[in-house]
Each structure stands twice: as C-alpha cells, then as structure tokens.
Amino acid sequence: MTSATTPTTVRTPMPARPAISWSTVALLLGLVLLAAASFISLPLNWKALASLEAIRTTKEFLLGFARLDTSAGFLRKLATGTAETLAMSALGTLLAALAGLLLALPASGRAGPAARLPVRMVLNVFRSIPELVWASMLLIAAGLGPFAGTLALALHTAGVLGRLFADAMENTPALPETSLRLNGASSLAAFLYAVLPQAAPQMLSYTLYRWENNIRAAAVLGVVGAGGLGQMLKYHLSLFQMPQAASVIVAMLLMVAAVDGVSFWMRRGMMR
Numbered sequence: 001m002t003s004a005t006t007p008t009t010v011r012t013p014m015p016a017r018p019a020i021s022w023s024t025v026a027l028l029l030g031l032v033l034l035a036a037a038s039f040i041s042l043p044l045n046w047k048a049l050a051s052l053e054a055i056r057t058t059k060e061f062l063l064g065f066a067r068l069d070t071s072a073g074f075l076r077k078l079a080t081g082t083a084e085t086l087a088m089s090a091l092g093t094l095l096a097a098l099a100g101l102l103l104a105l106p107a108s109g110r111a112g113p114a115a116r117l118p119v120r121m122v123l124n125v126f127r128s129i130p131e132l133v134w135a136s137m138l139l140i141a142a143g144l145g146p147f148a149g150t151l152a153l154a155l156h157t158a159g160v161l162g163r164l165f166a167d168a169m170e171n172t173p174a175l176p177e178t179s180l181r182l183n184g185a186s187s188l189a190a191f192l193y194a195v196l197p198q199a200a201p202q203m204l205s206y207t208l209y210r211w212e213n214n215i216r217a218a219a220v221l222g223v224v225g226a227g228g229l230g231q232m233l234k235y236h237l238s239l240f241q242m243p244q245a246a247s248v249i250v251a252m253l254l255m256v257a258a259v260d261g262v263s264f265w266m267r268r269g270m271m272r
C-alpha cells in the first residue's frame with residue numbers, strides 16, 4: 001500500500017496595502033457635503049407626502065389605471081402613435097449619427113488643432129440643451145407634430161454622439177494609420193482603412209445605446225406637442241381618461257422593452 005501524502009500549502013505574503021488617494025477622499029467628501037446641503041436647502045415636505053390625505057388621493061389616482069382601453073378603434077390609434085414614436089427615434093438617431101460623424105472628424109483633431117476646440121464647443125452646446133427645450137424652440141419654427149420632435153432628438157443626440165465618436169477616434173492605436181501613411185497612403189485612405197475599422201464597433205454600440213435613450217425621449221417629447229405616444233398620453237391625462245392613458249403607458253413600456261432587447265442582441269452580435 002502506498003501512503004497518501006498530505007499536500008503542503010505555501011502561504012504567500014499579502015500584497016502591500018495601496019496608498020490612499022487623497023483626491024478620491026476629497027471627492028467623496030465633497031459629494032457627501034453636496035448631498036447634505038441639497039437636503040438642507042430644498043423645502044422637502046416629507047410630512048405632507050406621508051399624510052393620510054396624500055396616500056388616499058394617490059391611491060384613487062392609481063386605481064384609475066386599473067382598467068385598459070382595448071377597443072379596436074383606440075388600439076388602431078395606439079398602433080399609429082407607437083409607429084410614429086419609433087419613426088421619430090430611428091430617424092432622429094440616424095440623422096444624429098451622420099452629423100456626429102461629420103463633426104467628430106474636426107473634433108478629434110483631424111482638421112487641425114485650430115478647429116478642434118470650436119467644434120467641441122458646438123457639440124457641448126448641442127448636448128447641454130435637453131430634448132424638451134430643443135423641441136419647445138423648434139415647435140415655433142417647424143410647428144406641432146413629429147418633425148419638431150425628430151429634429152430635437154437629432155440635435156441633442158448629435159452633440160452626444162459627436163463627442164463619443166471623437167473620443168473613440170482619438171483612442172484608437174496610431175500604429176496602423178502611421179504604417180499606411182509611411183507606405184504612401186493618403187490621409188483619407190489611412191483613415192478609412194485604419195482608424196474607422198477600429199472605431200466602428202464602438203461607434204455602432206454608442207449609436208444603438210442612444211437609440212434606446214431616444215425611444216424614451218421620443219415618448220416624452222409628445223408632451224410639448226411633438227407627436228407620438230407622448231402627445232396621446234398628455235391628451236388623455238388632461239381629460240382624466242385613465243383607461244386610455246393606462247393603455248398608452250403599457251404601449252410605451254412594451255415598446256421600450258422590445259427596443260432594449262433588439263439593441264442588446266445587436267450589440268452582442270457585434271462584439272462576437
């Protein structure tokens with residue numbers, strides 16, 4: 001018989017404790033102080049929120065959504081509003097991706113250092129103005145309807161995607177482009193065959209993610225008269241037609257869930 005040998009365990013010393021980053025500690029303390037100052041400065045009436053009257057009125061309001069309007073005529077209107085919201089988000093995202101790609105070229109320094117800062121400032125302006133504000137301004141020029149909502153989504157998203165596209169181009173390894181340039185390729189050819197293929201998967205992922213966000217934004221833009229499900233929701237809520245409003249909300253949830261699933265599947269396919 002062979003005697004079993006007990007394996008010996010080798011204890012390795014614990015690694016040294018990382019040094020404390022005082023800048024991180026200062027940032028965390030600043031965030032805690034900001035949160036505390038916000039609670040102190042804002043007139044938050046927690047007592048009224050938890051009162052019996054508030055609970056009763058909230059319960060009555062929510063019970064109004066218990067029934068859905070599933071009549072054939074209203075479902076046809078709901079399908080039209082859903083298609084309009086999807087079209088607004090898709091077209092707005094497509095226009096934003098094209099505009100963002102064009103603006104990302106100078107924003108990444110490919111048109112010279114003089115154009116980089118002004119274009120990035122333009123992108124900052126585009127994305128710092130919310131979609132609702134863009135829609136409110138464009139309604140004056142374009143009138144009520146989905147056209148103003150589509151332009152609002154395109155302008156705001158162009159600022160976001162332009163900045164992300166520019167950062168993706170700047171972060172690509174420079175060796176492939178440099179090798180092509182040293183072998184006599186033009187600037188355009190080096191960009192198309194070296195920079196763009198490396199940045200394209202990340203740029204497509206950003207575009208799909210912004211499309212998910214624009215679905216939600218398009219549903220809200222209708223509140224200011226930009227068409228789609230949001231306009232239907234505002235109309236029925238203003239008339240206290242709760243079954244119709246509940247049906248619109250359910251349609252929004254289903255649409256967002258479906259688009260999230262499709263976008264996730266497409267991004268996963270690109271990363272394989």
